Amino acid sequence: MSLALEINKKQLNEDSWEEPYFINMGPQHPSTHGVLRLLLQLEGETIVGCDPIIGQLHRGVEKLAESLNYNQAIVLSDRLDYIASAANNIAFALAFEKLMGLKVPRRARLIRTIVCEMARICNHLLWLATHALDIGAMTVFLYCFRDREWLLNIFEKICGARLTHTYVRVGGVRLDFTQEIIDDLYKFTEEFPNRIPDYETLIDINRIWLKRTKNIAVVSAEEAINLGLTGPCLRGSGVPYDVRKFRPYDAYDEVEFIVPTGKNGDTYDRYRVRMEEMRQSNYIIKQCLDKLPETQGEPILAEGAPDLLMPKRLKKPKPMPVPKKGVVFRGADKPIVPVGEAFAAIESPKGELSVYVVSDGSSNPWRLRIRTPSFVHISAIPELTKGHMIADLVAIIGTLDIVLGDSDR
Amino acid sequence: MIEQLLNLLNIEIVKVILAAVILVAVTLLHVAYLTYAERKIIARMQQRLGPNRVGPRGLLQPFADMFKLMFKEDVIPKAVDKPTFWVAPFISLVCAGTGVALIPIWKNFVLSNINVGLLFILALSGLGSYGILLAGWSSNSRYALLGGLREGAQVISYEIAMSLALLSVVLMAGSFNLRDIVNAQLNSPFKIYLIPQIIGFFVFMISAVAECNRTPFDLPEAEQELVAGYFTEYSGLRFALFYLAEYAGMIVMSALAVTCFLGGWAGPFDIPYIPFFWFFLKIYFILFCYIWIRATLPRYRYDQVMGLGWKILIPLGLANVFLTAIFKLIF
Amino acid sequence: MSGWINKLKDQFSSVVLEVQLDKDYPTVICNREGFLDLIKHLKEEKGFTYLIDLCGVDYLNYKHKKFEERFEVVYHLYNLDTKELIRLKVRIKEDDCWHYSVTPLWKTANWFEREVYDMFGIKFEGHPDLRRVLMPEDWEGYPLRKDYPLYLDEEHEWSVYKKLIEKTKMERGK
Numbered sequence: 001m002s003l004a005l006e007i008n009k010k011q012l013n014e015d016s017w018e019e020p021y022f023i024n025m026g027p028q029h030p031s032t033h034g035v036l037r038l039l040l041q042l043e044g045e046t047i048v049g050c051d052p053i054i055g056q057l058h059r060g061v062e063k064l065a066e067s068l069n070y071n072q073a074i075v076l077s078d079r080l081d082y083i084a085s086a087a088n089n090i091a092f093a094l095a096f097e098k099l100m101g102l103k104v105p106r107r108a109r110l111i112r113t114i115v116c117e118m119a120r121i122c123n124h125l126l127w128l129a130t131h132a133l134d135i136g137a138m139t140v141f142l143y144c145f146r147d148r149e150w151l152l153n154i155f156e157k158i159c160g161a162r163l164t165h166t167y168v169r170v171g172g173v174r175l176d177f178t179q180e181i182i183d184d185l186y187k188f189t190e191e192f193p194n195r196i197p198d199y200e201t202l203i204d205i206n207r208i209w210l211k212r213t214k215n216i217a218v219v220s221a222e223e224a225i226n227l228g229l230t231g232p233c234l235r236g237s238g239v240p241y242d243v244r245k246f247r248p249y250d251a252y253d254e255v256e257f258i259v260p261t262g263k264n265g266d267t268y269d270r271y272r273v274r275m276e277e278m279r280q281s282n283y284i285i286k287q288c289l290d291k292l293p294e295t296q297g298e299p300i301l302a303e304g305a306p307d308l309l310m311p312k313r314l315k316k317p318k319p320m321p322v323p324k325k326g327v328v329f330r331g332a333d334k335p336i337v338p339v340g341e342a343f344a345a346i347e348s349p350k351g352e353l354s355v356y357v358v359s360d361g362s363s364n365p366w367r368l369r370i371r372t373p374s375f376v377h378i379s380a381i382p383e384l385t386k387g388h389m390i391a392d393l394v395a396i397i398g399t400l401d402i403v404l405g406d407s408d409r
Numbered sequence: 410m411i412e413q414l415l416n417l418l419n420i421e422i423v424k425v426i427l428a429a430v431i432l433v434a435v436t437l438l439h440v441a442y443l444t445y446a447e448r449k450i451i452a453r454m455q456q457r458l459g460p461n462r463v464g465p466r467g468l469l470q471p472f473a474d475m476f477k478l479m480f481k482e483d484v485i486p487k488a489v490d491k492p493t494f495w496v497a498p499f500i501s502l503v504c505a506g507t508g509v510a511l512i513p514i515w516k517n518f519v520l521s522n523i524n525v526g527l528l529f530i531l532a533l534s535g536l537g538s539y540g541i542l543l544a545g546w547s548s549n550s551r552y553a554l555l556g557g558l559r560e561g562a563q564v565i566s567y568e569i570a571m572s573l574a575l576l577s578v579v580l581m582a583g584s585f586n587l588r589d590i591v592n593a594q595l596n597s598p599f600k601i602y603l604i605p606q607i608i609g610f611f612v613f614m615i616s617a618v619a620e621c622n623r624t625p626f627d628l629p630e631a632e633q634e635l636v637a638g639y640f641t642e643y644s645g646l647r648f649a650l651f652y653l654a655e656y657a658g659m660i661v662m663s664a665l666a667v668t669c670f671l672g673g674w675a676g677p678f679d680i681p682y683i684p685f686f687w688f689f690l691k692i693y694f695i696l697f698c699y700i701w702i703r704a705t706l707p708r709y710r711y712d713q714v715m716g717l718g719w720k721i722l723i724p725l726g727l728a729n730v731f732l733t734a735i736f737k738l739i740f
Numbered sequence: 741m742s743g744w745i746n747k748l749k750d751q752f753s754s755v756v757l758e759v760q761l762d763k764d765y766p767t768v769i770c771n772r773e774g775f776l777d778l779i780k781h782l783k784e785e786k787g788f789t790y791l792i793d794l795c796g797v798d799y800l801n802y803k804h805k806k807f808e809e810r811f812e813v814v815y816h817l818y819n820l821d822t823k824e825l826i827r828l829k830v831r832i833k834e835d836d837c838w839h840y841s842v843t844p845l846w847k848t849a850n851w852f853e854r855e856v857y858d859m860f861g862i863k864f865e866g867h868p869d870l871r872r873v874l875m876p877e878d879w880e881g882y883p884l885r886k887d888y889p890l891y892l893d894e895e896h897e898w899s900v901y902k903k904l905i906e907k908t909k910m911e912r913g914k
C-alpha cells in the first residue's frame with residue numbers, strides 16, 4: 001500500500017506524539033497555488049521528508065486530444081498553464097506545424113513572439129505577487145495586479161479573452177493586430193520599466209526578505225540538471241540554458257536579448273532572474289513592435305494551414321487552396337497530416353514546455369505527450385525541502401512557480 | 410432630582426464606577442474603529458479604497474462586522490476540550506483590556522492609581538499569552554497547536570526585552586507608578602524620555618509589535634502557513650473576541666509607550682476643554698506606525714523571530730539598563 | 741552528428757536495432773536488454789546530461805506499424821554543450837510489460853516513470869517507489885491505453901465516486 005494511505009490510516013487511529021510527526025498540508029490551503037497535497041514528515045519544525053500528491057486536477061488532456069482534431073486540441077492547451085496560456089498554444093502549434101511541414105509567415109512569427117512575451121510578463125507578475133504575499137509583503141501583491149490588469153486588457157483587445165486565449169493557431173495566429181493594439185503596446189513598453197522599481201524598492205534589499213530568501217533551497221548546477229529543473233529555476237543556479245537561444249523558434253533569432261543567470265542557486269537568485277527577465281521581455285516586445293511595420297500586409301496564416309473558419313461565417317466562399325504535399329482538405333476543419341512524429345519545445349514562463357506528437361495519418365493525433373515544467377518541479381520538492389522548516393516550504397513552493405493545471409494536465 | 414444625582418456623584422464609588430463604564434465604552438469604540446482605520450489606511454497604501462459602502466465613507470463598518478460575527482453559526486468541533494475552549498478567548502480579552510485602567514489619560518484622571526502600575530501591566534500581558542496557549546491546545550488540531558506554541562514562546566521572549574526597556578525608564582523616574590513616571594518626565598530636562606532613552610524606546614517598540622503578534626512577527630496567525638494558527642477552530646463571536654483582544658493589546662502597548670517615553674498627557678500648549686488631546690494624538694500616531702509597518706514589511710520566519718528577540722534585543726536592553734544606571738550614579 | 745551515431749550502432753550492436761536519421765531529430769531504436777549501458781554511455785561519455793522527457797506510446801491497432809510490440813518508451817536526451825537532441829525508443833511487448841529504470845542516472849526520471857506506469861501499466865525494474873501519480877491510488881486500469889474508454893459507464897466508475905452517487909441518491913430520495 002502506498003505511503004499516503006498508510007500515513008492516513010495511522011493518523012486516524014492514534015494521535016501519536018512520537019517523532020517523526022506527520023502533518024498534511026492539504027489540497028485546500030491558501031498558499032499551495034492549486035490543489036497540491038504535501039505530506040510532511042516533521043521533527044519539531046524541520047522537514048525531514050515530503051511526499052507531494054498530485055492528480056486532483058487531472059483532466060485527461062492527453063487522452064482527450066486523441067479524440068479531437070489538431071485544431072481542436074489547441075483549445076485544450078490553454079487550460080494547462082492557465083496563467084500564461086498564450087505560451088502553451090505556441091508549443092502545440094509548433095509541434096503540429098513541424099508535423100505538417102508548414103512555414104509560418106514572418107508577421108505571424110513576430111506577433112507570436114510579442115504575445116509569448118506578454119504572457120511571460122503576466123506570469124512573472126502573478127508569480128511575484130503570490131510569492132511576496134506568501135512571505136508576508138501584502139502590498140507588492142496589489143501593485144503587481146495593477147500592472148497585470150493593464151496587460152490583460154490589451155489581451156482582451158487582441159483576442160477577446162483575458163485568461164484562455166487560444167489566439168495562436170496551427171500555421172499562424174487567429175486575428176491580426178490593429179493599430180490600437182500596437183499603440184497600447186507601445187505605451188506599455190514605455191511605462192513598464194518605471195513600474196518595476198515600485199516592486200523592487202519594497203523587497204529587494206529589505207532585510208526581512210533577504211533573510212527569508214537567501215540560502216533557501218540552494219541547488220547546484222549539476223543537481224538542477226539532474227532534477228530536470230528548467231527555466232528560471234535552472235538559470236538561478238548558473239546554467240544559461242534557454243530554449244529561445246538554444247533551439248530558436250518564432251522570431252527569437254531576430255531579436256536581441258540577454259538571458260539572466262544567477263550565481264548561488266538560492267531563492268533570492270531565482271527572484272532576481274525573474275525580475276530581470278521581465279525587463280528583457282519588455283525589450284523584446286519593443287523590438288518586435290519596431291519590426292512589425294515592415295511586414296504590413298503579409299498574411300497571418302501559413303499557406304496550407306488547416307482551415308480555421310467555419311463555413312457559415314465566411315461572407316464569400318473561399319477558393320479551394322492548392323493542397324500541400326501530404327495535407328489534404330476534407331471540409332472546413334479536418335486536416336489529414338502525414339504519418340510521423342514531431343517534437344517541439346518552447347521556453348514557457350515556468351520552464352521548458354515540450355510537446356511530442358505521433359500521427360497515424362488521420363485527423364486526430366495518435367499520441368500527444370506534453371512535458372510540463374510544473375510536473376518536474378513538483379517532483380523536485382522533496383529534494384529541495386530537506387532540512388528546511390515549514391515556514392520555508394511556502395517560500396520554496398513559491399520560487400518553483402508551480403501551477404497545478406500545468407502539472408496535472 | 411438633579412441635586413440628588415449630583416449628591417450621588419460625590420460618593421467615591423459612584424465616581425469610580427462611572428469612570429470605569431466611560432473608559433470601557435471609549436476603549437471598545439477605539440478598538441472597533443482601529444479595525445476600520447487599519448483597513449482604510451492599508452487600502453490607501455495599496456492604491457485601493459478600503460471599506461466605503463456601509464455608512465458614509467464606510468464609517469459603520471465595525472458595527473457591520475460585529476453584527477455579522479454575532480449572528481454567525483457557532484461551530485464547535487467535536488474533539489475539543491470544551492471548558493478550555495470556552496474560556497480561552499475571555500482570558501485573552503480580559504488580560505489585554507484591563508491594562509487600560511492603569512494608564513493616566515490626563516493630569517487628574519487615572520482609573521486605578523496602583524503603586525506598581527507598570528509591573529501590573531507587564532504581568533497582565535504575560536497572562537494574556539495563556540489565553541492563546543489554551544486556545545491552541547484545546548482546539549485539538551495540529552495547526553492550532555503549532556500556532557499556540559509558537560505564540561507562547563514568542564511572547565515570553567519578547568516580554569523580557571520589553572521589561573528591560575521599561576526597567577531603564579523606572580530607573581530614571583524612580584517609581585513604578587505611571588502617574589509619577591509622567592510627572593518625572595515633565596520635570597526632567599528633556600521633557601520626554603524619548604531622547605535620553607532612545608535605545609530603550611527602540612527595544613520597547615519592537616517588542617510591543619511582537620507582543621501583539623503583528624507583522625512582521627505575526628507567524629502564529631500567518632494565513633499562508635498554518636491556515637489561521639491558534640484560532641483556526643474558532644468562529645463567530647469567539648473569533649471576534651480574539652480579534653478584539655489583539656487590537657486592545659495594541660492600544661494598551663501604545664498607551665504604555667506614550668506614558669513611559671513620550672510624555673503622557675503633556676503637550677507644548679494646553680487646549681482648554683480637551684485635556685486628553687495630546688495623549689490621544691500621540692497614541693494615534695503610534696497606532697498609525699503599527700499599521701504602516703504591517704502594510705510594508707514581509708514576515709519573519711520563526712527562528713529568525715526568536716533570534717532577534719534573544720540575541721539582539723535582550724542584550725541591547727541590558728546595555729541600556731547599565732548605561733542608565735551609570736548615568737544616574739554620575740549625575 | 742550522424743557520424744558518431746553510426747559508430748554507436750557498431751559499438752552497441754546488440755542493443756541498437758535501427759538508427760533513423762530522416763526524422764526531425766535522430767532516432768535510435770533499441771532493445772531492452774543492455775539499454776542501461778547504452779544510455780549510461782550517452783549520458784557520461786557523449787555528454788547528454790539532460791533528460792527532457794520520458795513517455796510511453798501505445799501502438800494497438802496502429803495502421804502503419806512496422807513492428808509487433810505494443811508499447812514503446814520514448815526518451816528525449818539533450819546535450820547542453822553541443823546543442824544536440826537525440827530520441828531513444830525502446831519497444832515493450834504487452835505480455836512482458838516491464839523495462840529498466842533510469843532513476844539511478846536521473847532523479848527526474850522518477851516521476852516520469854511513475855506516470856508511464858500509471859497511464860500504461862509498464863513496470864520499471866529498479867524504481868524506488870513505483871505507484872500511481874496522477875490517478876488515485878486505488879484506481880483500476882491504465883487510462884492512456886487504447887482499449888481504455890474515454891468515458892466510463894456507470895458500472896466501471898471509481899468506487900469512491902459510486903459511493904458518492906449512491907449517497908446523493910439516498911439523500912434526495914428522503
